[in-house]
Amino acid sequence: MMSEQINELASALAKAQGKIQPAIKNCHNPYFNSWYADLASCKEASKEALEQNGLSIATQGIQKDGKEYFRTMLMHSSGQFIQSDIPVYNKKGDNHGYLAAQTYARRAGHCGLVGVVGDDDDDGNINSNNQKKTQTPEPCKEFQEIHKLVTATKENRELVTKELHGQIEWRHDNRDSKYWLSILAIVKGVLNVE
Numbered sequence: 001m002m003s004e005q006i007n008e009l010a011s012a013l014a015k016a017q018g019k020i021q022p023a024i025k026n027c028h029n030p031y032f033n034s035w036y037a038d039l040a041s042c043k044e045a046s047k048e049a050l051e052q053n054g055l056s057i058a059t060q061g062i063q064k065d066g067k068e069y070f071r072t073m074l075m076h077s078s079g080q081f082i083q084s085d086i087p088v089y090n091k092k093g094d095n096h097g098y099l100a101a102q103t104y105a106r107r108a109g110h111c112g113l114v115g116v117v118g119d120d121d122d123d124g125n126i127n128s129n130n131q132k133k134t135q136t137p138e139p140c141k142e143f144q145e146i147h148k149l150v151t152a153t154k155e156n157r158e159l160v161t162k163e164l165h166g167q168i169e170w171r172h173d174n175r176d177s178k179y180w181l182s183i184l185a186i187v188k189g190v191l192n193v194e
Contacts, residue, residue, distance in 0.1 A: 002082040009076035012053040013114075019049035022117040024161065026151050037118035039107040044161050046114045054078070057114070059106050061088070070102055072109025084109050142184050149187055156191055163190045 003009075023037030023045035037045070043057075050056065054077035062071050064085065073083040086105035090097045111118050150160045164186065188194065 003080045006080050006082060008078040009055070009074070009080040009082065012055055012076050013074070016046070016049040016053040016055055017115045019052070020046050020114065020116060023111075024150070024157075025118070026147065026157075037107075037116075039103055039110070041157075042107055042111050042116045042118045044157065045116050045118075046110075050114065057110060059109065061102065070105035070109060072106065072113055074113040082113065084113055086112075142181050146184050146187050149191060149193065160187060160190055 023041040025035040025037050026041050027036050027038045028034075029036060056075050058073045058075065060071050062069050062085065068088040068090075069085040070088050071083055071085050073081050075081045086109045088098070088101045088105050090101045092098075092100075107118065110116065150156055
């Protein structure tokens with residue numbers, strides 16, 4: 001669903017997307033042995049670009065046809081909007097499962113509407129009939145140390161994101177330890193740690 005006109009929103013979103021970088025993949029999924037960006041990282045990757053272009057995001061849980069969805073609405077200061085409804089699948093059937101499914105839907109809605117890249121493109125293999133777990137190599141120790149430093153506090157994550165956003169390719173599958181050693185030195189400099 002969208003407002004009758006979206007021309008101003010579309011123009012602002014195009015400008016914002018020119019500034020949005022891929023989110024930092026800061027979480028590990030042990031089942032698929034893969035890394036992904038959590039909701040906070042996805043929001044952080046787009047926050048400044050959205051604000052600078054008069055865009056904001058609102059979310060809410062809704063019921064549709066007897067099913068639960070999480071609605072994400074991208075709004076422009078002109079009043080124009082677009083929205084997306086993501087189904088909430090709570091396989092566990094408890095509150096923890098519901099909140100996990102809700103967070104997943106919020107992340108998917110945010111990334112989808114704004115254009116943030118928060119996970120690897122597996123070419124649909126996870127959803128194919130041969131659900132083979134991806135064989136992502138364990139990140140090198142330098143990447144793991146950087147990850148630990150950056151995610152230690154919210155302040156660290158915000159500072160590194162602000163200072164280095166768009167300057168580093170945060171690919172955990174890059175096994176070049178010399179590359180990560182140089183990035184580690186830069187991150188330590190930004191955080192002012194030894």
